[in-house]
Amino acid sequence: xxxxxxxxxxxxxxxxxxxxxxxxxxxxxxxxxxxxxxxxxxxxxxxxxxxxxxxxxxxxxxxxxxxxxxxxxxxxxxxxxxxxxxxxxxxxxxxxxxxxxxxxxxxxxxxxxxxxxxxxxxxxxxxxxxxxxxxxxxxxxxxxxxxxxxxxxxxxxxxxxxxxxxx
Numbered sequence: 040x041x042x043x044x045x046x047x048x049x050x051x052x053x054x055x056x057x058x059x060x061x062x063x064x065x066x067x068x069x070x071x072x073x074x075x076x077x078x079x080x081x082x083x084x085x086x087x088x089x090x091x092x093x094x095x096x097x098x099x100x101x102x103x104x105x106x107x108x109x110x111x112x113x114x115x116x117x118x119x120x121x122x123x124x125x126x127x128x129x130x131x132x133x134x135x136x137x138x139x140x141x142x143x144x145x146x147x148x149x150x151x152x153x154x155x156x157x158x159x160x161x162x163x164x165x166x167x168x169x170x171x172x173x174x175x176x177x178x179x180x181x182x183x184x185x186x187x188x189x190x191x192x193x194x195x196x197x198x199x200x201x202x203x204x205x206x
Contacts, residue, residue, distance in 0.1 A: 041117035048152060052111040055176055064175030066127065067155060070111025071096040071169040077154075079105040089169075096169040100159040105139055107154040108173055116147040119183075122176045124155055135161030138174055145176075 045054045049072070055065035075086040076098050087106075089096045100106055116122060123142040139156040155174045159165040167173060 041120065043117070044115035046113040046115075047111065048113065049111050054112070064125070064127070064177045066172040067110050067124070067153070067174050067176055068170050068172050069098070069108045069155075069167050071098055071109070071167070074109065076109065077107045092166075098167045100157075100165045100167070102159055102162050102164075105156065105158045108157055108167060110153045110155065113150070113152055114145075116145070116149075116178075118147050119180055120147060121145065121179050121181050123179055124174050124176050127172060127175045135159055135163075135165050136167070136173060142177075 043054075047053070049070065052070060055067045057063075057065050071089045073089070073096070075088050077084055078087040078100070079085075080103075087098070089098055091097075098106065098108065114122075122145040124138060124145065125142040126136075126138045137158040137160040139158045143156060145153060157167070157173065
């Protein structure tokens with residue numbers, strides 16, 4: 040059985056976990072202690088210092104801001120496997136966190152710290168807390184195929200573009 044090589048970047052980071060034996064997704068948590076986070080406003084990136092509130096590191100996002108929330112680890116996936124990063128159902132209902140490109144793909148050869156691209160979808164400040172489960176990752180097999188130049192002929196009567204079967 041293939042395995043995922045996990046490299047914690049801090050001594051208190053643990054691998055993502057599934058909530059139950061039948062959960063498809065592995066929960067991933069924000070790692071915010073003693074760092075800055077890349078925040079994007081109108082497409083311009085800046086580094087924002089994490090704040091301390093009651094001794095806990097938090098990232099504060101204002102309405103419409105986006106950020107790459109770090110997870111505190113690197114991982115190497117087996118060839119032929121991708122990690123799809125998507126919302127956790129409870130988080131998306133209870134907060135204004137939007138996973139900016141859901142599902143996002145992490146490829147097997149990605150070498151850097153894993154992050155989750157989030158967007159603040161509400162109107163009041165959004166506070167993301169260190170250790171908060173902000174997204175889930177689902178593993179998926181994929182195929183890599185070559186393209187061949189040629190003419191694509193209809194194989195059914197489904198010509199007509201998107202929605203062509205909704206007559």
